[in-house]
Amino acid sequence: MNDSANTAYTADEMMTVAAARLLWPGCVCFVGIGVPSAAANLARLTHALDVVLIYESGTIGTKPDVLPLSIGDGELAETATVVVSLPEVFSYWLQAGRVDVGFLGAAQIDRYGNLNTTVVGDYAHPKTRLPGAGGAPEIACHARQTFVVLKQSTRSFVTTLDFRTSAGFLGGGNERKALGVNGTGPQVVITDLGVLKPAPHTNELTLTARYANTSVEQIKAAAGWPLAVAESVEIVPPPTQIELRALRDLNERTRRAHAQTRKMEMRT
């Protein structure tokens, strides 16, 4: 990792790279839009060439050259192994247990990895109405494990969710198992400040790693509850030149592709 020593990188880049490194060659990953999509494709372009990416639009084994803006861009269909219907992707593929990793984002997370993407404030009289569930509640249950990516602040790391859209470990301990779901839940939470994992038995999210330029104190201050910290907090190696170049190229291709209104050429 010496090649990164003199390279500047942003917190977002560090977060995306740290998330990408969690995927392994051949793993089947159900991908959400945003940082999860960037991280999953970065993995595919660097160390996990044959990772199988599934987007909920029914595109299975997709290999986009630019990041999709929406979950159903044409690029995803054109580069997929197969395109299936939406009822099929959720039933035959996700519910059937064929997904290794569900990659999710969220607006709010609590200490047991439960997620809110529905509403800030009261449901009936919301302060901020968020997009809602989409595929997340079932991804959170049926993927063998989930990775959650979000920026950490006292606004996103909250004591009590305004709405529980997707199950993590519910109230902790064995509560998730008692639900009867097959997936093992959020095994890693990656933020712009560090990495958290559920503690044995309690399943409370615990800080296990920070980045070279973040501190444990800073990370604790950015949580809405007294954050549990592992006895030994590792340091995630900074992005390598190869990772940074691949990510920046990907982002630049994506920016260019989305900035222009593509010509509407009629097929004759």
Next chain:
Amino acid sequence: MSTRFASLDEVIAEFVRDGQTLALEGFTHLIPFAAAHEIIRQGRRDLHLVRMTPDLIYDQMIGMGCAHALTFSWGGNPGVGSLHRLRDAVEHAWPQPLQIHEHAHAGMAAAYTAGAARLPFGVLRGYLGTDLPHVNPQVRSVICPYTGEQLATVPALNPDVTIVHAQTADRQGNVRFDGIVGAQKEAALAAKTLIVTVERVVDSLGAAMNAIVLPSWVVSAIAVVPRGAYPSYAHGYYARDNAFYLRWDEIARARDTFRNWMQRHVLDCRDHAQFMQTLEAAA
């Protein structure tokens, strides 16, 4: 049996009525925008709109006061952020209150599938550990008679009218879809009345044996509307205008810019061709 071909304004006038439950489906792809604009032009009111992803199409219909209720499972501008008109309706009851019936994608897919099969409900291993059943009492459960497992249920969705957009129809009115198909087929077959808009009519669909084809005898009427899914896309014909989806965030953020845009590009246009011309002129 042949399907009737007619102009879009005639089809909407004939089949779409105030107070109906209406599904305009298409998952990111093949979203029937031209049909929605015609419904807005004709001033339909009090609709119960059903769609997995309301997208810009329902943002526009809700903001123009067409709807009193919405059944959905993800209500954002994909990859961009909020649907500001949907948010304004939910947060401030503008331009009128909007009842919401909220699902997750898997549940809504199951509800359409049940509707297409004319079963009373869809069943899934879903809605576990989520608060959604607390706010949507339609999400219930059943005990499996074989294993004793508790499974989630959702009532079948059977829209009065479903409208979908497809690439091609042949002259008999058989309709073929290519690319990302979402839950169009299920929504189409769940409906009491099915309306289709297509990019063009061909002599032969040339469909592969297992292609997705809706036979003419389940289709009530077809209107030929080139670029009818714009600013979403029709695979093989034109790409999703992602730049427009980004721009919509500014257009729809405030009520007056939204109203002005709708006035200029939808209400003041007689049809979709003119709508496309005004956008090209503005670009």
